[in-house]
Amino acid sequence: MRLELRGLTKKFGDFVADDAIDLVVEPGRIHAVLGENGAGKSTLMNMLYGILEPTEGQILIDGAPVRFRSPGDAIAAGIGMVHQHFKLVGPFSVADNVQLGREHAKAGIIDRGAARRAVREVSQRFGLALDPDALCENLPVGVQQRVEIVKALSGPTELLILDEPTAVLTPPEVAELLAIMRKLADSGMSIIFISHKLKEVKAVADTITVIRRGKVVAEASPTDSEAELAAAMVGREVTLTVDKTPAEPGATALAITDLTVLDERGLPVLNGLNLTVRAGEIVGLAGVEGNGQTELARAVLGTLTAAGGSIELLGTEVTRWQPARRIAAGLGYIPEDRGRDGVVGDFTVAENIVLNQYRDAPLSRRGVVDETAVRDIAVKAIAEFDIRTQGPGEHVSALSGGNQQKVVIAREFSRPRKVIVAAQPTRGVDIGAIEFIHARLVAERDAGTAVLLISAELDEILALSDRVAVIFDGRIVGEVSPDRPRSEVGQLMIGHTPAENE
Numbered sequence: 001m002r003l004e005l006r007g008l009t010k011k012f013g014d015f016v017a018d019d020a021i022d023l024v025v026e027p028g029r030i031h032a033v034l035g036e037n038g039a040g041k042s043t044l045m046n047m048l049y050g051i052l053e054p055t056e057g058q059i060l061i062d063g064a065p066v067r068f069r070s071p072g073d074a075i076a077a078g079i080g081m082v083h084q085h086f087k088l089v090g091p092f093s094v095a096d097n098v099q100l101g102r103e104h105a106k107a108g109i110i111d112r113g114a115a116r117r118a119v120r121e122v123s124q125r126f127g128l129a130l131d132p133d134a135l136c137e138n139l140p141v142g143v144q145q146r147v148e149i150v151k152a153l154s155g156p157t158e159l160l161i162l163d164e165p166t167a168v169l170t171p172p173e174v175a176e177l178l179a180i181m182r183k184l185a186d187s188g189m190s191i192i193f194i195s196h197k198l199k200e201v202k203a204v205a206d207t208i209t210v211i212r213r214g215k216v217v218a219e220a221s222p223t224d225s226e227a228e229l230a231a232a233m234v235g236r237e238v239t240l241t242v243d244k245t246p247a248e249p250g251a252t253a254l255a256i257t258d259l260t261v262l263d264e265r266g267l268p269v270l271n272g273l274n275l276t277v278r279a280g281e282i283v284g285l286a287g288v289e290g291n292g293q294t295e296l297a298r299a300v301l302g303t304l305t306a307a308g309g310s311i312e313l314l315g316t317e318v319t320r321w322q323p324a325r326r327i328a329a330g331l332g333y334i335p336e337d338r339g340r341d342g343v344v345g346d347f348t349v350a351e352n353i354v355l356n357q358y359r360d361a362p363l364s365r366r367g368v369v370d371e372t373a374v375r376d377i378a379v380k381a382i383a384e385f386d387i388r389t390q391g392p393g394e395h396v397s398a399l400s401g402g403n404q405q406k407v408v409i410a411r412e413f414s415r416p417r418k419v420i421v422a423a424q425p426t427r428g429v430d431i432g433a434i435e436f437i438h439a440r441l442v443a444e445r446d447a448g449t450a451v452l453l454i455s456a457e458l459d460e461i462l463a464l465s466d467r468v469a470v471i472f473d474g475r476i477v478g479e480v481s482p483d484r485p486r487s488e489v490g491q492l493m494i495g496h497t498p499a500e501n502e
């Protein structure tokens with residue numbers, strides 16, 4: 001399929017999210033769309049997929065203008081889309097999810113046999129192994145992503161839209177997805193690929209279009225350097241390295257001793273874990289996802305209960321404390337899953353920014369919230385964190401994915417705290433925002449905050465941390481200095497301790 005967009009425009013009220021976009025996607029090509037958070041990428045894809053109606057402009061397929069009134073129209077025309085935020089229904093099976101909203105669901109009744117056959121057929125044709133009867137909520141994210149792809153491919157698909165498909169994937173899952181994309185393109189499919197990870201874009205894209213504030217600003221090539229691509233996106237030079245002086249750690253601020261946490265089957269997900277973070281240092285937690293990182297973060301916050309061991313915050317044992325009490329005692333928390341624990345979509349940007357402090361003085365006196373003070377804090381945070389929004393009163397659900405993440409970051413940085421747990425702090429944010437968040441974490445450290453950084457990006461861990469602790473199978477298996485070779489950290493991450501190597 002050859003897709004052409006001519007002057008495609010989307011306005012929300014007076015705000016122009018996409019401004020006369022011209023774009024051509026050739027058959028069999030992987031076309032990357034790059035741009036900052038809020039540049040208009042998802043909005044553009046939603047117009048292509050019939051979710052949003054263009055304000056102006058035309059969509060042409062193989063030269064003929066088309067108009068989509070719903071995703072059903074787009075699917076019928078050969079377009080499949082994997083959304084930035086998963087739209088799977090957790091308690092439903094893979095087959096049911098794939099068939100939801102498609103023809104097999106005649107009059108709202110799903111033909112289970114047809115659904116299962118369709119899943120098997122599509123997974124075989126594209127080499128995407130799936131069990132049609134598995135419940136989606138029990139699947140790892142990488143497999144859920146595969147369900148989304150099979151769903152997008154189960155129509156007469158000739159153009160596949162992937163909106164940040166790699167944001168939540170582990171490095172091996174990313175490699176697998178890129179290989180699948182290449183195979184699909186080689187078989188003639190056109191692919192639109194959105195990602196903030198320039199390495200991936202350079203590895204897989206044939207063509208790159210850069211948009212900024214709703215306008216096409218450049219056509220780039222995958223042979224351009226990351227620095228060149230970053231500059232084209234953001235409109236200025238971006239520092240891709242982190243500037244910092246050696247840490248001057250003070251007293252222990254977070255002490256985790258022999259921590260054990262059990263999953264719902266009673267098996268240990270944290271198994272006697274020991275870790276300390278001192279004031280004024282960044283400790284990075286490196287590890288292959290699924291080795292207890294998520295549980296550690298949640299146990300420190302207090303949303304998971306310890307079955308054994310203790311957690312001390314600033315010298316006080318908090319193991320049995322509720323999360324709110326820990327937060328009041330000086331704990332900051334950037335959650336990895338902003339949709340679930342991060343923002344409240346129905347609340348405004350301002351309400352989300354003051355979420356943990358509006359009940360207390362000075363924002364609230366005798367139960368009356370000082371709206372002007374809340375607004376002032378929000379206006380300041382919006383400017384400081386470059387949150388692209390129409391204002392403090394806008395609902396967070398209207399913000400782009402990366403800008404929702406910036407709201408969480410702004411909230412955690414705009415109140416006093418002594419210890420901060422930052423889980424995947426830069427997931428889904430653009431390269432300019434990454435530079436900013438990294439600089440802020442280092443500034444926090446220099447102001448004496450203890451930072452526990454959890455990240456699936458080893459580059460990020462090595463660039464920011466003063467000490468690197470490696471987690472494997474629910475335990476810290478070693479500690480390395482961040483200037484040691486990557487391979488040394490890598491060996492520990494897969495459970496090889498130095499003694500075993502010799």
Ligand SMILES: Nc1ncnc2c1ncn2[C@@H]1O[C@H](COP(=O)(O)OP(=O)(O)OP(=O)(O)O)[C@@H](O)[C@H]1O
Nearest residue numbers: 012017037038039040041042043398399400401402
């Ligand atoms: N339904 C809506 N109502 C009002 N504004 C909206 C709506 N949907 C999107 N916007 C605005 O349009 C702009 C573009 O958003 P979009 O989601 O397309 O960005 P994006 O390029 O996908 O960013 P990200 O990389 O963060 O996902 C944002 O400023 C967003 O706030």
Ligand SMILES: [Mg+2]
Nearest residue numbers: 042084400401
């Ligand atoms: Mg988006």
